Amino acid sequence: MPMDLSRFHATFLAESREGLDAMEAGLLDIESGRADAETIHTVFRAAHSIKGGASTFGFSEIAALTHVLETLLDEMRAGKRAPETESLSALLASVDVLRALLDVAERGGEADHASVQATQQRLENVLSGGAGAPTPAKAAQAAAPAAAEPTGWNVVFKPHPSMFMSGNDPLRILRELQRLGDARTECHFDRLPGFADMDPFEVRLWWEVSIDGALKKAQVEDVFSWVEDECDLEITPQKSMTVAAPPPAAAPAPQPVSAAAEPQQVSPQPSDTPPVAAAASAGGATEGTLRVQVSKVDALINLVGELVITQAMLKQAGSELEPASHERLLAGLVQLERNTRDLQEAVIGIRMLPVGSVFSRFPRLVRDLSTRLNKQVRLKTVGEATELDKGVIEKIADPLVHLVRNSIDHGLETTEERRAAGKPESGNITLAASHQGGHIVIEVADDGRGLNRERILRKAQERGLQIPENASDSQVWELIFAPGFSTADQVTDLSGRGVGMDVVRKNILALGGEVGIESHTGKGTKITVRLPLTLAILDGMLVQVGGETFVLPLGFVIEALQPQSENVRTVQADGRVLKVRGDYLPLFSVARLYKIEEKAANEPMVVVVESDGKRLALEVDALLGQQQVVVKNLEANYRRIPGISGATILGDGRVALIVDVGGLARGVSNQASAS
Template identity: 50%
Template structure:
């Protein structure tokens, strides 16, 4: 059987193990490392090595083997961890990631990269051995094995040919054949027994239980495997149909009973417990998206039926109307349940930053403490992967421009260690992600000077909020010099554009000497939208509710003309630009007098303005359909939806509305 079909499972689980390893390494106290963390790091490396060996990924096997040796000695107190060693471990993790990237594409990793990191690990082992030898010479101790012998293969203790009984239950015939082939690669099969749904092998091997479990878990679940020692007398291979009757002695895997064999994350999640079948399964994202689209169509159909039966006599059709009510509730529950499948915790994003902050703060000569809040807050998978790059840029900016160096902070009466906070929380139908630092804050004068230098039109009465928005201008940078961290003026404009493309917006707050806060406000998902339907002429449009502040009917004294094409509306001491939707979309038979229409106050890109509509229809959830895929890009429109009567309604892109309106107004007649 071709085992390449299991490659993807191995790569996914190895990625999770490497991510776990990095977090644990970053959290280690070098002076007093936690033994459980060291054991977990060792088991992660051990599991990757076992899987890599199974699939013949030699470079990955060799590298993880060297790393595993060092980690094994560290967890048994045979070497002392230090910063240099930690840097090497983290670099090894990066190299392992690159090696897997090469194997994913069917290529071999670069030999120079592999040899370089292996040389680093071997040198660390030699230095650790020398340190151990010096310590042993200085302090009288019982006779012990030389350090070089202790560095031997972890399985060397079993090199005499320990016979293990490997019993695998509830396994299909095709998997039994594959498992038999893989176990033969780990040693010599001296006995074998099969039933309709089980396989038992007596394996003479130098591998330990962890290696066997790591290999098998890419095919079956860990709970299906039982490993024990067995007396030397076993049936001939292929001859026995029943297990020989004799007492068995449980095999203690790894270093101690306190360290259970490491199973891969997917296997652990799928392992039955307390009678339950499984905890989770891996499903292709495309299949989930297909289900979401079908549920969306179901919701649209249900909405159409509800609108149709609403015209029936409730007395004559009581049972039908009652059934439609149940259908509506069930459809809504189904929709919410399916959408929750795509939701992922923000920890998926936040867990990437301890390493970035450690490396970058060291390069900048700064001391920074990372605080994360709301890691469990969930966001749609499609958005959570797209938000990583914008947050990364904001974090780098905070470290470079925001948080000061230790001496500068001490002179300002601050703690020499800066504080960077990443937080996430739900607010209504949106998620708010905040990147906050306790640095020097944004410099208003410096930003204005740079804006004037670049020829940007600046009002004398410009507010702080408007000044902060200037940093999102393309090519804008206040850095005094260009470095590999920042200074090129590339990034913040991309951050803002990407956030807008996801249907969100960015808010900035800053206090001189106290720090800055940048908030990203996003919808929880792009598949379903909480919207307000408005009517303009005979057309229905959808306004995303997360942009809407309030609605009111303007009075004549509140409307002021600026020129022939622009009006403003005075609302509680503030003048708001008035955008008339009937003019924007050239809709006939619409209400033209502002005093006879409804003004919906919205906020986007840090500014508020008013949209003039004929009337408000109602609030409801809509299923979002991509307009560009089915038609083309339309200015001022972000997507479309299908209403209960079967008609298509366009969803307004509030953030783009103001920009496009200004462009139209500035065009010559």
């Protein structure tokens, strides 16, 4: 019964996408002059692995394109071709087409065959010498007498004993050799152990194969492309009329990019892991990895969340017990709380990914946009190792792409404008990530012209937007977040369509984050995005309001205090402010904000919170303490409630609402602007 390979498709697709990311990064390094021989070899190996997997699983269009791509890369690593602009552009274009083909393989649908053919033809044109001057190695090769093709090849194929464990079948490889030409195969049994020691999961046979025909060595090597790291392999030519080429006369041979032109045994790379395996790297000090479906991790996080709720219930029940007579039980509950938190952090850590997985897509974006706009742009990334929840990473990518596009299109000047302003001709875009408390902060900064205050105000007046009197710069910058707002005079595929910063803010707010702008004329603009580390769990301060309990995310809390009556002032009829160390902060009753029946508190408390640089004071009846809570999506289970970002279940089984501090701060700011 033939093996069903479709169940391994997901692994192949995931590893192929990783390979394409590595290829794109390597090609950009080569283009910028930062590459070495190892970089070119890494790009080649990625293409080689994708081709082998595509051939194994029957994705013929992917295999055909990567075969041409691999041939071009092989010439580069052997020093036969210089990595000139046209060949690198063709290789980068092929990466885009391969990504699209992988999407089709995963989701179904019809591939863009015309685009695939055009890209393949472009690569073949480069290979045939249609672009770029020949390198010295190619010139010497052309001057040398041509060697006759061998009449056939002798192959010694000795699989490693563990080949079966990767899902590869030596017999399939032998059948592939039979298709190349007239093949004579001899099987050897000298590695077989005694009958009692035989293991059906180990390969102990090996073969010698003689193939007759005018074949190129690459055709024979392709058969073993997926198992070359899992076998000992020798491919030697049969006797032929070979004319030896004379050595070069004067000039020394160019230094090749790779150590040798002939394929050699190399250490397995992560991208070479066959898709049939669970992707665990073995041996030495290398840390193993295991591919697990995201749905399984999410289910584990949900179970841990329920465990946290149960632990909170036990803690609350234990607080009612007599300590002296239940000492061991209470000590166990303390240990349970500690273990639960450790387990929680470990499970959340499984979903944490370095933000560099998002940053890695921007070198290509910057390269393409700067070329289209005829601008010189340098991209700098900082803090790529900063970790963020996978769910947040997936959703923040598109807003960041829009911000970077805006920085290049609107922010950075042309080369002539920068020269006239006394700036370096190359503009700078900086992507930086860092941890601040329980949040991650991502900054997109440029050293361009900065926001044009007068132009924004003029466009806002034309659109009938409400503009505060004597508006500060920060209030003016807020106007660009209005729906449909754009200062572009012409509509292009990059800007001017009125779908921009408002969508960016909406997507960031949906993640429980914030976005702010800082800009200086002639010096540039910095956009700061503040996001929660995870969407599943947060540290919160529990407060009592009337008969209800609310959760204030601890990352927004500055301090808690008991206000003195002389520090409270009434403004504008029913508005109030609280004097805190010389500053007057807007003071709000949480009970009134959420229309809860107020209970007379003897000594009300105030919690000072801050969001996006705006501080306000929230009046509550009592502080109940700090607690790590599991966030439940209120909108998915009920409906969206203004001023509420989610809900959680307390230890006594009651539901507590999580306050949207950012939304409250923005509401206060809008009220101040309107007044």
